[in-house]
Amino acid sequence: MATMDPRADIREFLSSRRARITPAQAGLTAYGGNRRVKGLRREEVALLAGVSVDYYVRLERGGLAGASDGVLEALASALQLDEAERRHLFHLARRSGTPRRRRTTATVRSTLQQVLDAISDAPAWIGNGRYDVLATNQLARALYSPVLADPRQPANTARFVYLDPDAAREFFIDYDHVADAVATKLRMEAGRNPHDEELISLVGELSTRSEPFRRRWASQDVRLHRSGRKRVNHPIVGRLDLDVEPLELAAEPSLHLNVYTAPAGTPTADNLALLASWAASNH
Known part of the structure:
Protein backbone atom coordinates (compact mmCIF):
# COMPACT_ATOMS: atom_id res chain seq x y z
CA MET A 1 0.00 0.00 0.00
CA ALA A 2 1.82 3.12 -1.23
CA THR A 3 -1.13 5.51 -0.94
CA MET A 4 -4.53 5.82 0.66
CA ASP A 5 -7.53 6.47 -1.54
CA PRO A 6 -10.03 8.76 0.25
CA ARG A 7 -12.79 7.92 -2.25
CA ALA A 8 -12.30 4.20 -1.66
CA ASP A 9 -12.28 4.82 2.09
CA ILE A 10 -15.59 6.69 1.83
CA ARG A 11 -17.13 3.93 -0.28
CA GLU A 12 -16.02 1.15 2.05
CA PHE A 13 -16.96 3.04 5.21
CA LEU A 14 -20.47 3.96 4.08
CA SER A 15 -21.22 0.56 2.59
CA SER A 16 -19.97 -1.23 5.73
CA ARG A 17 -22.12 0.98 7.99
CA ARG A 18 -25.14 0.44 5.71
CA ALA A 19 -24.64 -3.33 5.75
CA ARG A 20 -24.89 -3.62 9.53
CA ILE A 21 -28.37 -2.05 9.87
CA THR A 22 -31.50 -4.08 9.19
CA PRO A 23 -34.72 -2.43 7.98
CA ALA A 24 -36.30 -3.29 11.35
CA GLN A 25 -33.51 -1.50 13.21
CA ALA A 26 -34.07 1.53 10.98
CA GLY A 27 -37.83 1.48 11.56
CA LEU A 28 -38.61 0.43 7.99
CA THR A 29 -40.85 -2.31 6.68
CA ALA A 30 -38.93 -4.93 4.70
CA TYR A 31 -41.04 -6.04 1.76
CA GLY A 32 -40.28 -9.40 0.20
CA GLY A 33 -38.42 -12.23 1.86
CA ASN A 34 -35.47 -12.47 -0.53
CA ARG A 35 -33.31 -9.41 -0.01
CA ARG A 36 -30.10 -9.64 -2.01
CA VAL A 37 -28.19 -7.10 0.06
CA LYS A 38 -26.97 -7.31 3.63
CA GLY A 39 -28.48 -4.54 5.71
CA LEU A 40 -30.12 -1.51 4.14
CA ARG A 41 -30.43 -0.84 0.42
CA ARG A 42 -29.07 2.43 -0.92
CA GLU A 43 -32.57 3.71 -1.63
CA GLU A 44 -33.54 3.03 2.00
CA VAL A 45 -30.60 5.05 3.29
CA ALA A 46 -31.54 7.84 0.89
CA LEU A 47 -35.11 7.79 2.23
CA LEU A 48 -33.94 7.93 5.84
CA ALA A 49 -31.47 10.75 5.08
CA GLY A 50 -33.98 12.76 3.06
CA VAL A 51 -31.89 12.87 -0.13
CA SER A 52 -32.42 11.50 -3.62
CA VAL A 53 -31.25 8.00 -4.44
CA ASP A 54 -28.94 9.32 -7.16
CA TYR A 55 -27.35 11.76 -4.73
CA TYR A 56 -26.80 9.08 -2.09
CA VAL A 57 -25.26 6.74 -4.66
CA ARG A 58 -22.88 9.55 -5.62
CA LEU A 59 -21.99 10.08 -1.95
CA GLU A 60 -21.34 6.40 -1.34
CA ARG A 61 -19.13 6.21 -4.41
CA GLY A 62 -16.80 8.70 -2.77
CA GLY A 63 -18.38 12.03 -3.64
CA LEU A 64 -18.56 13.50 -0.14
CA ALA A 65 -16.56 16.61 -1.05
CA GLY A 66 -18.87 19.60 -0.88
CA ALA A 67 -21.62 17.84 1.09
CA SER A 68 -23.18 20.25 3.57
CA ASP A 69 -23.11 19.72 7.33
CA GLY A 70 -26.86 19.15 7.18
CA VAL A 71 -26.49 16.32 4.67
CA LEU A 72 -23.68 14.75 6.68
CA GLU A 73 -25.72 14.96 9.89
CA ALA A 74 -28.71 13.37 8.13
CA LEU A 75 -26.47 10.63 6.78
CA ALA A 76 -24.98 10.00 10.23
CA SER A 77 -28.48 9.73 11.68
CA ALA A 78 -29.70 7.39 8.93
CA LEU A 79 -26.72 5.08 9.41
CA GLN A 80 -26.96 5.29 13.22
CA LEU A 81 -23.33 6.35 13.56
CA ASP A 82 -21.80 6.71 17.01
CA GLU A 83 -19.71 9.75 17.96
CA ALA A 84 -16.44 8.35 16.59
CA GLU A 85 -18.07 7.27 13.32
CA ARG A 86 -19.78 10.63 12.90
CA ARG A 87 -16.47 12.48 13.34
CA HIS A 88 -14.85 10.07 10.91
CA LEU A 89 -17.57 10.79 8.34
CA PHE A 90 -16.93 14.53 8.64
CA HIS A 91 -13.17 13.97 8.37
CA LEU A 92 -13.66 11.92 5.21
CA ALA A 93 -15.85 14.61 3.70
CA ARG A 94 -13.51 17.48 4.53
CA ARG A 95 -10.34 15.67 3.43
CA SER A 96 -11.66 14.14 0.21
CA GLY A 97 -10.63 16.99 -2.08
CA THR A 98 -7.36 17.37 -3.96
CA PRO A 99 -4.65 15.17 -2.37
CA ARG A 100 -1.82 17.07 -0.72
CA ARG A 101 1.02 14.87 0.41
CA ARG A 102 2.29 16.13 3.74
CA ARG A 103 4.61 15.30 6.57
CA THR A 104 3.68 15.86 10.19
CA THR A 105 6.00 16.74 13.02
CA ALA A 106 7.87 13.97 14.82
CA THR A 107 9.30 16.22 17.54
CA VAL A 108 7.94 18.15 20.49
CA ARG A 109 8.85 21.58 21.82
Missing part, protein backbone atom coordinates in the same frame (compact mmCIF):
# COMPACT_ATOMS: atom_id res chain seq x y z
CA SER A 110 11.37 21.78 24.68
CA THR A 111 8.74 23.37 26.91
CA LEU A 112 6.53 20.29 26.54
CA GLN A 113 9.44 18.11 27.60
CA GLN A 114 9.76 20.35 30.65
CA VAL A 115 6.09 19.70 31.43
CA LEU A 116 6.69 15.96 31.19
CA ASP A 117 9.75 16.13 33.43
CA ALA A 118 7.76 18.06 36.03
CA ILE A 119 5.37 15.10 36.35
CA SER A 120 7.42 12.94 38.68
CA ASP A 121 4.90 10.55 40.26
CA ALA A 122 3.11 9.29 37.14
CA PRO A 123 4.24 7.95 33.77
CA ALA A 124 3.52 10.58 31.13
CA TRP A 125 4.32 10.70 27.44
CA ILE A 126 3.39 12.62 24.31
CA GLY A 127 2.35 10.90 21.10
CA ASN A 128 0.61 11.59 17.82
CA GLY A 129 -2.20 9.92 15.92
CA ARG A 130 0.24 7.45 14.33
CA TYR A 131 1.14 6.03 17.77
CA ASP A 132 4.66 7.48 17.64
CA VAL A 133 6.09 7.90 21.15
CA LEU A 134 7.63 11.36 20.77
CA ALA A 135 8.59 12.35 24.31
CA THR A 136 8.46 10.74 27.75
CA ASN A 137 9.24 11.47 31.36
CA GLN A 138 11.58 9.21 33.30
CA LEU A 139 8.81 7.01 34.72
CA ALA A 140 7.19 6.54 31.30
CA ARG A 141 10.54 5.46 29.88
CA ALA A 142 10.72 2.81 32.59
CA LEU A 143 7.09 1.75 32.12
CA TYR A 144 7.25 1.56 28.31
CA SER A 145 10.73 0.03 28.17
CA PRO A 146 9.56 -2.97 26.06
CA VAL A 147 8.02 -0.61 23.47
CA LEU A 148 10.97 1.78 23.51
CA ALA A 149 13.46 -1.05 22.97
CA ASP A 150 12.81 -0.82 19.21
CA PRO A 151 15.95 0.68 17.58
CA ARG A 152 13.74 2.55 15.08
CA GLN A 153 13.00 6.04 16.30
CA PRO A 154 10.58 7.32 17.22
CA ALA A 155 9.31 4.12 18.82
CA ASN A 156 5.80 3.26 17.66
CA THR A 157 3.22 1.38 19.70
CA ALA A 158 1.38 0.12 16.60
CA ARG A 159 4.54 -1.52 15.27
CA PHE A 160 5.21 -3.08 18.68
CA VAL A 161 1.67 -4.48 18.92
CA TYR A 162 1.49 -5.94 15.41
CA LEU A 163 5.08 -6.63 14.40
CA ASP A 164 6.35 -7.97 17.74
CA PRO A 165 3.17 -9.74 18.88
CA ASP A 166 4.86 -12.19 21.27
CA ALA A 167 6.45 -9.39 23.27
CA ALA A 168 3.28 -7.30 23.03
CA ARG A 169 1.10 -10.15 24.33
CA GLU A 170 3.46 -10.59 27.25
CA PHE A 171 3.40 -6.85 28.06
CA PHE A 172 -0.27 -5.95 27.42
CA ILE A 173 -2.55 -8.16 29.51
CA ASP A 174 -5.56 -7.22 27.36
CA TYR A 175 -3.67 -7.63 24.10
CA ASP A 176 -6.69 -8.18 21.82
CA HIS A 177 -8.39 -5.07 23.17
CA VAL A 178 -5.21 -3.05 22.67
CA ALA A 179 -4.78 -4.39 19.11
CA ASP A 180 -8.39 -3.43 18.29
CA ALA A 181 -7.88 0.05 19.74
CA VAL A 182 -4.68 0.63 17.76
CA ALA A 183 -6.25 -0.33 14.42
CA THR A 184 -9.47 1.64 14.98
CA LYS A 185 -7.64 4.78 16.12
CA LEU A 186 -5.24 4.55 13.17
CA ARG A 187 -8.30 4.33 10.89
CA MET A 188 -9.66 7.46 12.60
CA GLU A 189 -6.34 9.22 12.01
CA ALA A 190 -6.37 8.16 8.35
CA GLY A 191 -9.71 9.90 7.93
CA ARG A 192 -8.31 13.02 9.58
CA ASN A 193 -4.98 13.05 7.70
CA PRO A 194 -5.30 10.82 4.59
CA HIS A 195 -2.26 12.38 2.90
CA ASP A 196 0.17 12.05 5.82
CA GLU A 197 3.17 10.32 4.24
CA GLU A 198 4.37 8.73 7.50
CA LEU A 199 0.89 7.39 8.22
CA ILE A 200 0.59 5.99 4.70
CA SER A 201 3.95 4.27 5.15
CA LEU A 202 3.00 2.87 8.56
CA VAL A 203 -0.34 1.47 7.39
CA GLY A 204 1.37 -0.02 4.35
CA GLU A 205 4.02 -1.71 6.50
CA LEU A 206 1.49 -3.10 8.97
CA SER A 207 -0.81 -4.28 6.16
CA THR A 208 2.04 -6.06 4.42
CA ARG A 209 3.48 -7.76 7.49
CA SER A 210 0.49 -8.47 9.74
CA GLU A 211 -2.62 -10.42 8.76
CA PRO A 212 -4.40 -9.50 12.05
CA PHE A 213 -3.88 -5.83 11.24
CA ARG A 214 -5.18 -6.30 7.67
CA ARG A 215 -8.33 -7.92 9.07
CA ARG A 216 -8.97 -5.22 11.63
CA TRP A 217 -8.16 -2.43 9.17
CA ALA A 218 -10.65 -3.83 6.66
CA SER A 219 -13.46 -3.63 9.22
CA GLN A 220 -13.57 0.19 8.78
CA ASP A 221 -14.23 0.54 12.52
CA VAL A 222 -13.10 3.76 14.23
CA ARG A 223 -12.60 4.80 17.84
CA LEU A 224 -11.86 8.00 19.77
CA HIS A 225 -9.06 8.44 22.28
CA ARG A 226 -10.79 8.06 25.66
CA SER A 227 -9.82 7.69 29.28
CA GLY A 228 -9.81 4.13 30.50
CA ARG A 229 -7.84 1.32 32.09
CA LYS A 230 -4.63 -0.21 30.77
CA ARG A 231 -3.26 -3.38 32.33
CA VAL A 232 0.37 -4.32 31.72
CA ASN A 233 2.75 -6.97 32.93
CA HIS A 234 5.98 -5.06 33.52
CA PRO A 235 9.22 -7.06 33.39
CA ILE A 236 10.58 -5.39 36.57
CA VAL A 237 7.63 -4.81 38.91
CA GLY A 238 4.94 -7.13 37.55
CA ARG A 239 1.30 -6.30 37.01
CA LEU A 240 0.11 -2.69 36.82
CA ASP A 241 -3.57 -1.72 36.50
CA LEU A 242 -3.31 1.87 35.34
CA ASP A 243 -5.91 4.59 34.80
CA VAL A 244 -5.15 6.38 31.52
CA GLU A 245 -6.06 9.99 30.72
CA PRO A 246 -5.31 11.15 27.15
CA LEU A 247 -5.26 14.95 27.06
CA GLU A 248 -5.40 16.99 23.86
CA LEU A 249 -2.80 19.75 23.60
CA ALA A 250 -4.54 22.94 22.45
CA ALA A 251 -1.36 24.46 21.01
CA GLU A 252 -0.41 21.18 19.26
CA PRO A 253 -3.68 19.69 17.96
CA SER A 254 -1.92 16.74 16.33
CA LEU A 255 -0.41 15.63 19.67
CA HIS A 256 -1.84 14.25 22.90
CA LEU A 257 -0.46 13.87 26.41
CA ASN A 258 -1.04 10.50 28.09
CA VAL A 259 -0.83 10.28 31.88
CA TYR A 260 -1.03 6.96 33.77
CA THR A 261 -2.07 6.93 37.43
CA ALA A 262 -3.30 4.56 40.14
CA PRO A 263 -5.34 5.16 43.32
CA ALA A 264 -3.22 5.54 46.45
CA GLY A 265 -2.86 2.46 48.58
CA THR A 266 -3.39 -0.01 45.74
CA PRO A 267 -0.86 -2.65 44.67
CA THR A 268 -0.40 -0.76 41.41
CA ALA A 269 0.44 2.46 43.27
CA ASP A 270 3.01 0.56 45.31
CA ASN A 271 4.46 -1.02 42.16
CA LEU A 272 4.62 2.38 40.44
CA ALA A 273 6.62 3.72 43.40
CA LEU A 274 8.91 0.71 43.10
CA LEU A 275 9.27 1.33 39.36
CA ALA A 276 10.09 5.00 40.02
CA SER A 277 12.81 3.97 42.46
CA TRP A 278 14.23 1.49 39.96
CA ALA A 279 14.14 4.10 37.16
CA ALA A 280 15.92 6.68 39.34
CA SER A 281 18.65 4.20 40.27
CA ASN A 282 19.20 3.29 36.64
CA HIS A 283 18.97 6.83 35.25
Whole structure:
Protein backbone atom coordinates (compact mmCIF):
# COMPACT_ATOMS: atom_id res chain seq x y z
CA MET A 1 0.00 0.00 0.00
CA ALA A 2 1.82 3.12 -1.23
CA THR A 3 -1.13 5.51 -0.94
CA MET A 4 -4.53 5.82 0.66
CA ASP A 5 -7.53 6.47 -1.54
CA PRO A 6 -10.03 8.76 0.25
CA ARG A 7 -12.79 7.92 -2.25
CA ALA A 8 -12.30 4.20 -1.66
CA ASP A 9 -12.28 4.82 2.09
CA ILE A 10 -15.59 6.69 1.83
CA ARG A 11 -17.13 3.93 -0.28
CA GLU A 12 -16.02 1.15 2.05
CA PHE A 13 -16.96 3.04 5.21
CA LEU A 14 -20.47 3.96 4.08
CA SER A 15 -21.22 0.56 2.59
CA SER A 16 -19.97 -1.23 5.73
CA ARG A 17 -22.12 0.98 7.99
CA ARG A 18 -25.14 0.44 5.71
CA ALA A 19 -24.64 -3.33 5.75
CA ARG A 20 -24.89 -3.62 9.53
CA ILE A 21 -28.37 -2.05 9.87
CA THR A 22 -31.50 -4.08 9.19
CA PRO A 23 -34.72 -2.43 7.98
CA ALA A 24 -36.30 -3.29 11.35
CA GLN A 25 -33.51 -1.50 13.21
CA ALA A 26 -34.07 1.53 10.98
CA GLY A 27 -37.83 1.48 11.56
CA LEU A 28 -38.61 0.43 7.99
CA THR A 29 -40.85 -2.31 6.68
CA ALA A 30 -38.93 -4.93 4.70
CA TYR A 31 -41.04 -6.04 1.76
CA GLY A 32 -40.28 -9.40 0.20
CA GLY A 33 -38.42 -12.23 1.86
CA ASN A 34 -35.47 -12.47 -0.53
CA ARG A 35 -33.31 -9.41 -0.01
CA ARG A 36 -30.10 -9.64 -2.01
CA VAL A 37 -28.19 -7.10 0.06
CA LYS A 38 -26.97 -7.31 3.63
CA GLY A 39 -28.48 -4.54 5.71
CA LEU A 40 -30.12 -1.51 4.14
CA ARG A 41 -30.43 -0.84 0.42
CA ARG A 42 -29.07 2.43 -0.92
CA GLU A 43 -32.57 3.71 -1.63
CA GLU A 44 -33.54 3.03 2.00
CA VAL A 45 -30.60 5.05 3.29
CA ALA A 46 -31.54 7.84 0.89
CA LEU A 47 -35.11 7.79 2.23
CA LEU A 48 -33.94 7.93 5.84
CA ALA A 49 -31.47 10.75 5.08
CA GLY A 50 -33.98 12.76 3.06
CA VAL A 51 -31.89 12.87 -0.13
CA SER A 52 -32.42 11.50 -3.62
CA VAL A 53 -31.25 8.00 -4.44
CA ASP A 54 -28.94 9.32 -7.16
CA TYR A 55 -27.35 11.76 -4.73
CA TYR A 56 -26.80 9.08 -2.09
CA VAL A 57 -25.26 6.74 -4.66
CA ARG A 58 -22.88 9.55 -5.62
CA LEU A 59 -21.99 10.08 -1.95
CA GLU A 60 -21.34 6.40 -1.34
CA ARG A 61 -19.13 6.21 -4.41
CA GLY A 62 -16.80 8.70 -2.77
CA GLY A 63 -18.38 12.03 -3.64
CA LEU A 64 -18.56 13.50 -0.14
CA ALA A 65 -16.56 16.61 -1.05
CA GLY A 66 -18.87 19.60 -0.88
CA ALA A 67 -21.62 17.84 1.09
CA SER A 68 -23.18 20.25 3.57
CA ASP A 69 -23.11 19.72 7.33
CA GLY A 70 -26.86 19.15 7.18
CA VAL A 71 -26.49 16.32 4.67
CA LEU A 72 -23.68 14.75 6.68
CA GLU A 73 -25.72 14.96 9.89
CA ALA A 74 -28.71 13.37 8.13
CA LEU A 75 -26.47 10.63 6.78
CA ALA A 76 -24.98 10.00 10.23
CA SER A 77 -28.48 9.73 11.68
CA ALA A 78 -29.70 7.39 8.93
CA LEU A 79 -26.72 5.08 9.41
CA GLN A 80 -26.96 5.29 13.22
CA LEU A 81 -23.33 6.35 13.56
CA ASP A 82 -21.80 6.71 17.01
CA GLU A 83 -19.71 9.75 17.96
CA ALA A 84 -16.44 8.35 16.59
CA GLU A 85 -18.07 7.27 13.32
CA ARG A 86 -19.78 10.63 12.90
CA ARG A 87 -16.47 12.48 13.34
CA HIS A 88 -14.85 10.07 10.91
CA LEU A 89 -17.57 10.79 8.34
CA PHE A 90 -16.93 14.53 8.64
CA HIS A 91 -13.17 13.97 8.37
CA LEU A 92 -13.66 11.92 5.21
CA ALA A 93 -15.85 14.61 3.70
CA ARG A 94 -13.51 17.48 4.53
CA ARG A 95 -10.34 15.67 3.43
CA SER A 96 -11.66 14.14 0.21
CA GLY A 97 -10.63 16.99 -2.08
CA THR A 98 -7.36 17.37 -3.96
CA PRO A 99 -4.65 15.17 -2.37
CA ARG A 100 -1.82 17.07 -0.72
CA ARG A 101 1.02 14.87 0.41
CA ARG A 102 2.29 16.13 3.74
CA ARG A 103 4.61 15.30 6.57
CA THR A 104 3.68 15.86 10.19
CA THR A 105 6.00 16.74 13.02
CA ALA A 106 7.87 13.97 14.82
CA THR A 107 9.30 16.22 17.54
CA VAL A 108 7.94 18.15 20.49
CA ARG A 109 8.85 21.58 21.82
CA SER A 110 11.37 21.78 24.68
CA THR A 111 8.74 23.37 26.91
CA LEU A 112 6.53 20.29 26.54
CA GLN A 113 9.44 18.11 27.60
CA GLN A 114 9.76 20.35 30.65
CA VAL A 115 6.09 19.70 31.43
CA LEU A 116 6.69 15.96 31.19
CA ASP A 117 9.75 16.13 33.43
CA ALA A 118 7.76 18.06 36.03
CA ILE A 119 5.37 15.10 36.35
CA SER A 120 7.42 12.94 38.68
CA ASP A 121 4.90 10.55 40.26
CA ALA A 122 3.11 9.29 37.14
CA PRO A 123 4.24 7.95 33.77
CA ALA A 124 3.52 10.58 31.13
CA TRP A 125 4.32 10.70 27.44
CA ILE A 126 3.39 12.62 24.31
CA GLY A 127 2.35 10.90 21.10
CA ASN A 128 0.61 11.59 17.82
CA GLY A 129 -2.20 9.92 15.92
CA ARG A 130 0.24 7.45 14.33
CA TYR A 131 1.14 6.03 17.77
CA ASP A 132 4.66 7.48 17.64
CA VAL A 133 6.09 7.90 21.15
CA LEU A 134 7.63 11.36 20.77
CA ALA A 135 8.59 12.35 24.31
CA THR A 136 8.46 10.74 27.75
CA ASN A 137 9.24 11.47 31.36
CA GLN A 138 11.58 9.21 33.30
CA LEU A 139 8.81 7.01 34.72
CA ALA A 140 7.19 6.54 31.30
CA ARG A 141 10.54 5.46 29.88
CA ALA A 142 10.72 2.81 32.59
CA LEU A 143 7.09 1.75 32.12
CA TYR A 144 7.25 1.56 28.31
CA SER A 145 10.73 0.03 28.17
CA PRO A 146 9.56 -2.97 26.06
CA VAL A 147 8.02 -0.61 23.47
CA LEU A 148 10.97 1.78 23.51
CA ALA A 149 13.46 -1.05 22.97
CA ASP A 150 12.81 -0.82 19.21
CA PRO A 151 15.95 0.68 17.58
CA ARG A 152 13.74 2.55 15.08
CA GLN A 153 13.00 6.04 16.30
CA PRO A 154 10.58 7.32 17.22
CA ALA A 155 9.31 4.12 18.82
CA ASN A 156 5.80 3.26 17.66
CA THR A 157 3.22 1.38 19.70
CA ALA A 158 1.38 0.12 16.60
CA ARG A 159 4.54 -1.52 15.27
CA PHE A 160 5.21 -3.08 18.68
CA VAL A 161 1.67 -4.48 18.92
CA TYR A 162 1.49 -5.94 15.41
CA LEU A 163 5.08 -6.63 14.40
CA ASP A 164 6.35 -7.97 17.74
CA PRO A 165 3.17 -9.74 18.88
CA ASP A 166 4.86 -12.19 21.27
CA ALA A 167 6.45 -9.39 23.27
CA ALA A 168 3.28 -7.30 23.03
CA ARG A 169 1.10 -10.15 24.33
CA GLU A 170 3.46 -10.59 27.25
CA PHE A 171 3.40 -6.85 28.06
CA PHE A 172 -0.27 -5.95 27.42
CA ILE A 173 -2.55 -8.16 29.51
CA ASP A 174 -5.56 -7.22 27.36
CA TYR A 175 -3.67 -7.63 24.10
CA ASP A 176 -6.69 -8.18 21.82
CA HIS A 177 -8.39 -5.07 23.17
CA VAL A 178 -5.21 -3.05 22.67
CA ALA A 179 -4.78 -4.39 19.11
CA ASP A 180 -8.39 -3.43 18.29
CA ALA A 181 -7.88 0.05 19.74
CA VAL A 182 -4.68 0.63 17.76
CA ALA A 183 -6.25 -0.33 14.42
CA THR A 184 -9.47 1.64 14.98
CA LYS A 185 -7.64 4.78 16.12
CA LEU A 186 -5.24 4.55 13.17
CA ARG A 187 -8.30 4.33 10.89
CA MET A 188 -9.66 7.46 12.60
CA GLU A 189 -6.34 9.22 12.01
CA ALA A 190 -6.37 8.16 8.35
CA GLY A 191 -9.71 9.90 7.93
CA ARG A 192 -8.31 13.02 9.58
CA ASN A 193 -4.98 13.05 7.70
CA PRO A 194 -5.30 10.82 4.59
CA HIS A 195 -2.26 12.38 2.90
CA ASP A 196 0.17 12.05 5.82
CA GLU A 197 3.17 10.32 4.24
CA GLU A 198 4.37 8.73 7.50
CA LEU A 199 0.89 7.39 8.22
CA ILE A 200 0.59 5.99 4.70
CA SER A 201 3.95 4.27 5.15
CA LEU A 202 3.00 2.87 8.56
CA VAL A 203 -0.34 1.47 7.39
CA GLY A 204 1.37 -0.02 4.35
CA GLU A 205 4.02 -1.71 6.50
CA LEU A 206 1.49 -3.10 8.97
CA SER A 207 -0.81 -4.28 6.16
CA THR A 208 2.04 -6.06 4.42
CA ARG A 209 3.48 -7.76 7.49
CA SER A 210 0.49 -8.47 9.74
CA GLU A 211 -2.62 -10.42 8.76
CA PRO A 212 -4.40 -9.50 12.05
CA PHE A 213 -3.88 -5.83 11.24
CA ARG A 214 -5.18 -6.30 7.67
CA ARG A 215 -8.33 -7.92 9.07
CA ARG A 216 -8.97 -5.22 11.63
CA TRP A 217 -8.16 -2.43 9.17
CA ALA A 218 -10.65 -3.83 6.66
CA SER A 219 -13.46 -3.63 9.22
CA GLN A 220 -13.57 0.19 8.78
CA ASP A 221 -14.23 0.54 12.52
CA VAL A 222 -13.10 3.76 14.23
CA ARG A 223 -12.60 4.80 17.84
CA LEU A 224 -11.86 8.00 19.77
CA HIS A 225 -9.06 8.44 22.28
CA ARG A 226 -10.79 8.06 25.66
CA SER A 227 -9.82 7.69 29.28
CA GLY A 228 -9.81 4.13 30.50
CA ARG A 229 -7.84 1.32 32.09
CA LYS A 230 -4.63 -0.21 30.77
CA ARG A 231 -3.26 -3.38 32.33
CA VAL A 232 0.37 -4.32 31.72
CA ASN A 233 2.75 -6.97 32.93
CA HIS A 234 5.98 -5.06 33.52
CA PRO A 235 9.22 -7.06 33.39
CA ILE A 236 10.58 -5.39 36.57
CA VAL A 237 7.63 -4.81 38.91
CA GLY A 238 4.94 -7.13 37.55
CA ARG A 239 1.30 -6.30 37.01
CA LEU A 240 0.11 -2.69 36.82
CA ASP A 241 -3.57 -1.72 36.50
CA LEU A 242 -3.31 1.87 35.34
CA ASP A 243 -5.91 4.59 34.80
CA VAL A 244 -5.15 6.38 31.52
CA GLU A 245 -6.06 9.99 30.72
CA PRO A 246 -5.31 11.15 27.15
CA LEU A 247 -5.26 14.95 27.06
CA GLU A 248 -5.40 16.99 23.86
CA LEU A 249 -2.80 19.75 23.60
CA ALA A 250 -4.54 22.94 22.45
CA ALA A 251 -1.36 24.46 21.01
CA GLU A 252 -0.41 21.18 19.26
CA PRO A 253 -3.68 19.69 17.96
CA SER A 254 -1.92 16.74 16.33
CA LEU A 255 -0.41 15.63 19.67
CA HIS A 256 -1.84 14.25 22.90
CA LEU A 257 -0.46 13.87 26.41
CA ASN A 258 -1.04 10.50 28.09
CA VAL A 259 -0.83 10.28 31.88
CA TYR A 260 -1.03 6.96 33.77
CA THR A 261 -2.07 6.93 37.43
CA ALA A 262 -3.30 4.56 40.14
CA PRO A 263 -5.34 5.16 43.32
CA ALA A 264 -3.22 5.54 46.45
CA GLY A 265 -2.86 2.46 48.58
CA THR A 266 -3.39 -0.01 45.74
CA PRO A 267 -0.86 -2.65 44.67
CA THR A 268 -0.40 -0.76 41.41
CA ALA A 269 0.44 2.46 43.27
CA ASP A 270 3.01 0.56 45.31
CA ASN A 271 4.46 -1.02 42.16
CA LEU A 272 4.62 2.38 40.44
CA ALA A 273 6.62 3.72 43.40
CA LEU A 274 8.91 0.71 43.10
CA LEU A 275 9.27 1.33 39.36
CA ALA A 276 10.09 5.00 40.02
CA SER A 277 12.81 3.97 42.46
CA TRP A 278 14.23 1.49 39.96
CA ALA A 279 14.14 4.10 37.16
CA ALA A 280 15.92 6.68 39.34
CA SER A 281 18.65 4.20 40.27
CA ASN A 282 19.20 3.29 36.64
CA HIS A 283 18.97 6.83 35.25
